[in-house]
Amino acid sequence: xAVVSQHPSWVICxxxxxxxxxxxxxxxxxxxxxxxxxxxxxxLMLMATSNEGSKATYEQGVExxxxxxxxxxxxxxxxxxxxxxxxxxxxxxxxxxxxxxxGELFFxxxxxxxxx
Amino acid sequence: GNSVTQMEGPVTLSExxxxxxxxxxxxxxxxxxxxxxxxxxxGLQLLLKATKADDxxxxxxxxxxxxxxxxxxxxxxxxxQVSDSAVYFCALKTGGGNKLTFGTxxxxxxxx
Numbered sequence: 001x002a003v004v005s006q007h008p009s010w011v012i013c014x015x016x017x018x019x020x021x022x023x024x025x026x027x028x029x030x031x032x033x034x035x036x037x038x039x040x041x042x043x044l045m046l047m048a049t050s051n052e053g054s055k056a057t058y059e060q061g062v063e064x065x066x067x068x069x070x071x072x073x074x075x076x077x078x079x080x081x082x083x084x085x086x087x088x089x090x091x092x093x094x095x096x097x098x099x100x101x102x103g104e105l106f107f108x109x110x111x112x113x114x115x116x
Numbered sequence: 117g118n119s120v121t122q123m124e125g126p127v128t129l130s131e132x133x134x135x136x137x138x139x140x141x142x143x144x145x146x147x148x149x150x151x152x153x154x155x156x157x158x159g160l161q162l163l164l165k166a167t168k169a170d171d172x173x174x175x176x177x178x179x180x181x182x183x184x185x186x187x188x189x190x191x192x193x194x195x196x197q198v199s200d201s202a203v204y205f206c207a208l209k210t211g212g213g214n215k216l217t218f219g220t221x222x223x224x225x226x227x228x
Contacts, residue, residue: 004159032214043120043218044205093159097214105214107152107159 002028004096006108013084014116021079021111023094029074030096034105035067038091050077084115118143122206122219129196129226137191137222139180139206147208149173149182149189150216154203163191163204196226 003026013019023033031052036044048058048069056069066088068080077096081088091112095105123138141147148167152160164173169184178193189206206219 006159034214034216036218041124041220043220044216046215046217049215095160095216104162105216107154107161109157109159 002026002096002098002106004030004094004106004108006092006094006111008111009109010112010114012114012116015085016083018080018082019084019113021081021092021094021113023077023079023096023108025075025096025098025106028096028098028106030077030098031074032097033071033077034095034097035069035077035079036093036095038093038110044093047079081113084113086115089113089115118147118208118210118217120206120208120217120219122204122222124220125203125223127222127224129224131198131226131228132195133226135191135193135196135200135224137204137206137224139189139191139219141187141189141206141208143187143208143210143217145210147210149180150207150209151178151180151189151191152205152207152218154205154221156202160205196224198226198228200224201226 007022033050035047048056050056050071058064071077093110095107119142150165151163153163154160164175166173166182172181203221205221207216
């Protein structure tokens with residue numbers, strides 16, 4: 001199947017700093033990518049939908065200035081957590097949609113962020 | 117709104133045991149239903165899906181039947197293996213978009 005890679009897999013940062021997480025589709029082009037956040041023992045919460053070349057669409061309650069999403073190419077979307085705080089510590093997952101009739105999404109392995 | 121409820125884990129089974137992971141849903145309209153699996157250190161992968169009532173999705177020995185009357189999509193496997201140890205997510209999608217609503221995930225541990 002298609003491969004989506006996230007980087008870094010885990011990151012630790014100090015409170016107040018910004019962290020960038022990359023999501024790459026390695027063997028297909030993705031016009032749409034999705035960013036999720038997962039808290040322990042909770043479901044994946046959709047944060048935003050990222051469309052190549054346009055502004056991301058954020059879900060209700062997600063701060064767009066806090067979680068900056070850029071989808072500059074058909075194979076790369078980035079999530080930047082700005083001025084991170086301990087409550088931003090979480091597992092962030094991206095998925096990519098290659099198009100077609102199946103509607104299947106392909107997921108990255110996730111990135112664990114710990115803010116000290 | 118849409119929601120998915122899964123049984124809490126972890127579920128621990130012996131190899132060759134029968135597996136059921138319950139999933140029920142609430143949705144507007146007629147959802148498509150999915151099971152995703154996440155093996156340790158990997159991203160979620162689509163395991164199986166069903167797009168309309170009474171459809172049965174199957175893959176790798178796993179099955180799930182779309183039951184509209186009970187709004188359920190329970191995952192079953194007749195004989196689990198150690199290699200099936202993973203986290204299983206039930207999910208749904210409505211409309212023509214690609215937004216998925218996930219359950220909380222159920223961790224399965226299969227022991228020898």
